[in-house]
Amino acid sequence: MLLAIDVGNTNIVLGIFKGKRLLYDWRIATDKNKTSDEYGLLFEQIFRYNSMSSDDVDDVIISSVVPTLMHTLSAMSVKYFNKEPFVVGPGIRTGMNIKYENPRELGADRIVNAVAAYEKYGGPLIIVDFGTAITFCAISKEGDYLGGVIAPGIKISSEALFLQTAKLPKVELVKPKNVIGKNTVNSIQSGLVNGYIGLVDYIIEKMIEEMKDEGEVKNVIGTGGFATFIGSESKYINKIDKMLTLEGLRIIYERNK
Numbered sequence: 001m002l003l004a005i006d007v008g009n010t011n012i013v014l015g016i017f018k019g020k021r022l023l024y025d026w027r028i029a030t031d032k033n034k035t036s037d038e039y040g041l042l043f044e045q046i047f048r049y050n051s052m053s054s055d056d057v058d059d060v061i062i063s064s065v066v067p068t069l070m071h072t073l074s075a076m077s078v079k080y081f082n083k084e085p086f087v088v089g090p091g092i093r094t095g096m097n098i099k100y101e102n103p104r105e106l107g108a109d110r111i112v113n114a115v116a117a118y119e120k121y122g123g124p125l126i127i128v129d130f131g132t133a134i135t136f137c138a139i140s141k142e143g144d145y146l147g148g149v150i151a152p153g154i155k156i157s158s159e160a161l162f163l164q165t166a167k168l169p170k171v172e173l174v175k176p177k178n179v180i181g182k183n184t185v186n187s188i189q190s191g192l193v194n195g196y197i198g199l200v201d202y203i204i205e206k207m208i209e210e211m212k213d214e215g216e217v218k219n220v221i222g223t224g225g226f227a228t229f230i231g232s233e234s235k236y237i238n239k240i241d242k243m244l245t246l247e248g249l250r251i252i253y254e255r256n257k
Contacts, residue, residue, distance in 0.1 A: 003057045003081065004249035005073060006109060007064035009132040010155070011225065014046070015246035016057075022243060022250075024050055027225075036072045040080035054081045061253045063088035063108035063245070086253055088112060093255050097144040109245060110137050110148065116248030117221050118143045121239070124214035126207055128200060128237060129245075130226035132156060136203055141214050149203050154196045154226060161188065173229070197233045204236040 002017040008030060015025040026046055034042075047053055060077045062085045064070045070087065077085040086092065088108040094115050100106050109129065117127050118139050127137040133156070136149040152160075154173060162170040171188045179194055181187030208217050222231030223244040231237040241247075 001056050001058055002250060002253055003060045003077075004246050004253070005060065005062045005064075005085075006112070006245045006249060007062065007066050007069050007073065008109065009066060013246060014043075015243070015249070016052070017246075017250050020250065022246060025243065025246060030066060030069070032066060032068050034072070036075040036079060039073060040076045043076070043080060057081045057083065059083055059253065059257065060085040061088070061249045062086070063112050063249060065107045065109055086256055088249070088252060092252065094252055095143075095255055097142075099144055099146055106145070107135070110135055111145070112245050112248035112252060113137060113223060114139055114145050114248075115251050116244045117219075117241075119251050120241070120244075120247065121219045121221065124211055124217050125219040125221060126204060126211075126217060126236075127221045127223065127244070128204070128227075128231060128234075130154075130222065130224035130230055134196075134200070134224075136207060138207055138211055140211075146211070149207070151199060151203070154192055154230065157196075158188075158192055161192075175229075175233070193230070193233075196230050200230060200234050201236055204234070208236075 004015040006013045010030055011027050012030050013027050016023045060081055060083045062073055074085055077083050094111055096115055113127050113129055114137050123139045123141045123143055125139050129135045132153050134151045134153050138146040138148055140146055171185050175193045176186045176189045179190050181190045211217055220236045220238055222237040222240045227240050231240055
């Protein structure tokens with residue numbers, strides 16, 4: 001079986017694949033201060049809870065946007081799973097032509113999402129990943145990575161509003177019934193949620209305009225932690241695929257094993 005690990009700024013998502021089938025997936029908090037042993041013991045607990053052991057794992061693949069954790073998790077993989085992990089980065093085969101000015105600047109999560117989305121849905125397409133940051137990725141009809149957009153995520157904006165103002169409270173991220181709030185909490189919720197729906201749709205609309213030479217963009221895929229919450233309200237996002245990154249890790253593993 002394959003253990004796929006995607007390290008984000010807020011969460012680490014784990015998945016166990018048997019062939020092409022995702023058997024289990026888990027989400028844990030990203031902690032830059034944890035040691036390889038602490039992560040190893042945590043993974044062992046998760047495996048035992050699901051009646052598995054580290055011996056069931058044949059290979060490990062990791063993508064990370066947190067450089068300080070790459071060594072930690074690689075060391076954990078060697079010590080607790082006895083596997084040198086595949087690491088998504090320079091030198092690994094993705095099967096995708098990256099048309100970024102400097103491909104090394106492109107986050108591993110964006111590459112992995114792009115590989116999975118093109119494999120599953122074809123191109124041209126747009127991927128919107130609702131994580132700590134919201135990333136937008138444009139993929140051509142031939143499967144080339146054209147570029148994208150990065151914006152602060154809704155949780156970052158919510159925290160900044162609370163921390164940088166004297167009287168505004170921290171609020172639960174839910175969509176209020178009306179755009180016009182009748183109290184401070186509803187007003188903040190409306191600004192955050194409706195504001196991000198507008199941000200997402202405007203950027204997608206402009207991306208579609210700039211991609212007109214690629215043909216009709218039939219698929220706009222939403223993924224990441226807030227994909228259902230924000231993406232389901234978008235007039236352009238027509239598919240929510242929460243497991244897109246894990247699927248991309250599996251595909252890249254199969255191209256490199």
